[in-house]
Amino acid sequence: MEYSNLVPCLLGTNCPPAPRDPEWTKVFSLLTMESETVIPWARMFTRWKNIHKGKLMDLTFTAIVPLLLGSVGLFALFRLLQRMRMRAYLQDAVVVITGATSGLGKECAKAFHAVGSRLVLCGRNGERLQDLVQELSAKANHAKNIHKPFTVIFDLSDSKMVVSAAEEILKRVGHVDILINNAGISYRGTILDTGMDVDKKVMETNYFGPIAFTKALLPSMIKRQQGHIVVISSIQGKISIPFRSAYAASKHATQAFFDCLRAEMEQYEIDVTVVSPGYIQTNLSVNAVTADGSHYGVMDKNTIEGRTAAEVAQVVLNAVGQKKKEVLVAGLLPSLAVYLRTLAPRLFFTFMASRARKERKAKDS
Ligand SMILES: NC(=O)C1=CN([C@@H]2O[C@H](COP(=O)(O)OP(=O)(O)OC[C@H]3O[C@@H](n4cnc5c(N)ncnc54)[C@H](OP(=O)(O)O)[C@@H]3O)[C@@H](O)[C@H]2O)C=CC1
Numbered sequence: 112m113e114y115s116n117l118v119p120c121l122l123g124t125n126c127p128p129a130p131r132d133p134e135w136t137k138v139f140s141l142l143t144m145e146s147e148t149v150i151p152w153a154r155m156f157t158r159w160k161n162i163h164k165g166k167l168m169d170l171t172f173t174a175i176v177p178l179l180l181g182s183v184g185l186f187a188l189f190r191l192l193q194r195m196r197m198r199a200y201l202q203d204a205v206v207v208i209t210g211a212t213s214g215l216g217k218e219c220a221k222a223f224h225a226v227g228s229r230l231v232l233c234g235r236n237g238e239r240l241q242d243l244v245q246e247l248s249a250k251a252n253h254a255k256n257i258h259k260p261f262t263v264i265f266d267l268s269d270s271k272m273v274v275s276a277a278e279e280i281l282k283r284v285g286h287v288d289i290l291i292n293n294a295g296i297s298y299r300g301t302i303l304d305t306g307m308d309v310d311k312k313v314m315e316t317n318y319f320g321p322i323a324f325t326k327a328l329l330p331s332m333i334k335r336q337q338g339h340i341v342v343i344s345s346i347q348g349k350i351s352i353p354f355r356s357a358y359a360a361s362k363h364a365t366q367a368f369f370d371c372l373r374a375e376m377e378q379y380e381i382d383v384t385v386v387s388p389g390y391i392q393t394n395l396s397v398n399a400v401t402a403d404g405s406h407y408g409v410m411d412k413n414t415i416e417g418r419t420a421a422e423v424a425q426v427v428l429n430a431v432g433q434k435k436k437e438v439l440v441a442g443l444l445p446s447l448a449v450y451l452r453t454l455a456p457r458l459f460f461t462f463m464a465s466r467a468r469k470e471r472k473a474k475d476s
């Protein structure tokens with residue numbers, strides 16, 4: 112018997128006519144289901160298949176489809192309730208935003224104003240704050256935006272100003288529901304060239320200022336057993352990249368402080384949300400300070416390619432509304448880098464050393 116004759120039949124392409132060889136006839140009839148022993152089995156199998164096909168159809172229409180529809184309905188209801196709860200939480204809430212004069216802070220102001228929060232806008236530049244108040248007032252939807260934002264001018268790196276700003280806010284609006292510590296500056300430079308005055312300036316603005324402001328507002332939140340502290344950290348609060356020492360250090364310190372605060376405030380029902388974004392299209396790189404304390408003044412390619420500030424502001428709004436403890440707003444690579452730093456630190460350090468070599472080479476050439 113030539114078994115190669117069976118190949119086209121097994122592949123289902125072509126069955127040759129059965130040769131006279133009796134062994135062949137047996138195999139051939141088995142394959143074509145014409146053998147007497149095979150037919151009853153084949154019939155039983157077909158019947159079994161048909162019965163189960165029917166049962167499967169019944170199961171699909173009586174259980175699986177209603178279950179799926181029910182789950183979708185429940186999910187939609189859950190989202191609706193979540194949205195309603197969020198709106199109720201944010202509407203009329205007193206929201207203090209630092210660094211409201213530009214970038215993410217300005218977009219957060221627009222997002223929280225749109226849901227009816229009572230804004231306290233903080234910054235160093237009174238004129239720009241007033242421009243924002245005008246812009247928000249012009250957009251006001253009178254059903255929701257009944258509160259005219261109130262502005263406070265102070266420099267976060269001046270601890271006395273920080274404390275008196277907190278006092279002024281409490282005097283003017285009575286209490287703070289949500290504090291968004293957003294203001295910050297970045298830095299570009301090598302550790303060897305950077306003076307301690309620059310390290311201190313970055314730490315004062317990004318770390319000491321926000322923690323002093325938070326501490327000044329906390330007692331009134333504790334008294335009311337109500338409040339929410341938000342801080343805009345960075346992916347660089349979780350991983351450190353070369354030529355950002357002062358900035359990454361300030362953001363790591365921020366992450367650590369607010370993680371401790373979250374645990375300590377639980378007993379007073381005060382929430383803490385840490386937001387860690389990747390690159391955002393703002394003037395952060397332009398406003399960055401360099402090793403000698405001068406302005407960097409360059410809009411970086413990574414910044415241009417980042418998320419829009421409006422998009423990140425929506426993430427902040429949702430995170431606050433849902434009382435999330437922590438949010439990472441970054442692409443796949445930076446997010447993977449965060450895990451790599453913990454799970455395979457040697458590999459991460461190798462990547463960072465090679466990044467430093469490349470950046471140095473690009474600067475030198
Ligand atoms: N852009 C990005 O790629 C990313 C940004 N972030 C973080 O987002 C936050 C907002 O930055 P972003 O909007 O991007 O940058 P911008 O430079 O556009 O905004 C920074 C804001 O902080 C204020 N600020 C700076 N220094 C002080 C100070 N000493 N006292 C008071 N206010 C000050 C600025 O006010 P003024 O107008 O007076 O200078 C400005 O309003 C920062 O904490 C930053 O670290 C995090 C990850 C990525």
Ligand SMILES: CCCCCCCCCCCCCCCC(=O)OCC(=O)COP(=O)(O)O
Nearest residue numbers: 297345346347388389390396444445447448462
């Ligand atoms: C398994 C494969 C993993 C591969 C990981 C390789 C490592 C990739 C490195 C990615 C580095 C991302 C850095 C992101 C930095 C960032 O988003 O910072 C946000 C900022 O705060 C921006 O401030 P800046 O002043 O630096 O513009």
